[in-house]
Amino acid sequence: MERRSWIVGRITENFKLKAKLSTLVEHKGIRFKIARMKAVRFHEHGAPSVLKLDDVPRPQPGDNEVLINVKACSVNHLDIWIRKGIPGMKTNLPHIPGSDAAGIVAETGKGVQGFKTGDRVLINPSLCCGQCEFCSEGNGSLCLSYSIYGEHQDGTYCEYIAVPHQNVLKIPDSLDFIKAAAAPLVYLTAWRMMVTKTKVKPSDCILIFSAAAGVGIACLQIAKLVGATVIATSSSDQKCEFLKKMGADYVFNHSKEDTVRKVRDITSKRGVDIVVDYIGKETWLKGIYSLKRGGCVVTCGATSGYNPEEDLRHIFYRQVRIYGSTMGSNKEFSDAMTLVLGGKLIPHVDSVLRIDEAVKAHEMIEQREVIGKIVLSI
């Protein structure tokens, strides 16, 4: 399938057009009208200041694709890693970051069923083949051709994005674009961690490090929905107060308290059933030491570093299980979004900034000033 958006992009490149809202070009006797849009891109890896608001060709929907007029997109820690550059991973530059988006269907491509212009929607940020051995067994995020908007291809910090109709979900009028854009990546990630991997149950006690982050709040909400007991930590007293209000059963500041001793006190020396860790180097061993015999730790990231100290004695002797987890399958997305759309899981939005304030949004996340999510309105 040859995408018209690709043709339009190539023509723009060939004719070296200056940015205009709409431009007519002629190629091999055919006249094309090129619609334009605003998009935040980076042309080189680096500090938040590399993010620029550019004028770029507007994509057009290919077969089975829906063109979405993006009303809001949200910022994830993934966007920070991609902007800085992940060692060993090549990003085509310039690149549009962003995995989450909510907006209105602007146009539908050939073969699209179930959507019409004007529908309010959000997108599933992940793409998998649906046919390989991993997809067949329901592990879409292990797919050999797995990709994420904003990571392996251009993302959602833009006015329009064309995505396969299988990746689009209608949202009710009761869910505003801001909250809808804050939901997909963090709830998909948290759902796989809590429901598929650790199989959280009401009798479980869970330790979540730095739980005021977007994924942490989502894990906390899912665990509480199941009826489990949650111990949540943060390095800030203000965030600890917030976590109490979010329903955490025990909360403490891990920069002031001894995490392992505190968990032993709370659990009467037993330890927790599940540790949720996306901090990495700073918290990894504390998490392992806080587990009960036979407990499990689930990791989906490492914001403080990838190479923590390890103590294998505590893993084999106490028979601890370690789960890696990333994103999720279409089924996991559908299950998580059913609860978001039904109002059972509600994203916490810290701030709403304009799309031209993407630099500030990245700075706020890097300085750990954020509770929950930052959303960019467009």
Ligand SMILES: [Zn+2]
């Ligand atoms: Zn696959």
